[in-house]
Amino acid sequence: MAEDKHSAEAIVSNVHRKIREAFDVFDHEHNRTVDVREVGTIIRSLGGFPSEGELHDIIAEVEEEEPTGYIRFEKFLPTMTKVLMERRFRPIPEELLLQAFEVLDQQKKGHLEPEELTKCMTQEGEPFTPEEMEEMLSAAVDPDRNVIFYRDFVSMMTVDNT
Template sequence: SLPKKERDSQTQTIIADIQKKITDAFEVFDHECNKTVDVREIGTIIRSLGCCPSESELHDLLAEVEEEEPTGYIRLEKFLPMMTKVLMERRYRPIPEDILLRAFEVLDENKCGHLTKEELVKYMTEEGEPFTQEEMEEMLSAAVDPETNTVRYRDYITMMVVDEN
């Protein structure tokens, strides 16, 4: 293994890279350029960094970075250390493609390789942690083929899976 000094230097480089990635993602939503973003954008920022927390996990993360007096905005100086820790610990990894595929296959009772838009809405809003109207619309716009009004889930999964690199 590497000498301690080199290991520390490598770790510093990794952390610097991660922090640059986080800052870049944050700045996309920092419309006022004042190192703050709307709290409602935080989920999008976290997901753009390859993390897929559930709504309740996202809620816990927000509780960590929100001020004692919630302003509706999150400051970069609070977000950066929290998000660096999340990425270093590889928390909220996306679900692997094969598991997603198996889940869709279970829902596809007729084994026809697709779900109808109606089936998808039913499963996503009535089971488990239901999707919000906004999440549902976002998923439908990405997943549903407008010509057939179905979701060819193999294609959708390929599009959904976050590239690990």
């Protein structure tokens, strides 16, 4: 029994760490808040892919009573922990994401140009906004080569579902 409790605590602790790390990437002021427009990007970076309606529901849940345009970590953490623990918003396995990038990489170069990814992400399915695309590219593009090494990007942005 005690072992189960420790493993459950370890799982929750790991989820909290992942949420904190993802949140911190977008906490540009280092004041434990993020712009409300970045919440969708953070959730996607944690392996969740909510529809626009689901995203609005989450934002409504974590927003202050008087919306400020910012989301506080203290309100985001419990909601996001619950979302991840329930495996809501169909977390996509790393292998599936890799396959998607490989389909886009028709020349099998092992990387994508930012323009290739932008075209795909803003014109297909539920398109990313320019702001979401800018945030994604800021995390995805290798600064030295100005390309997206998608293997590195996928492993950085997926949640280990253990």
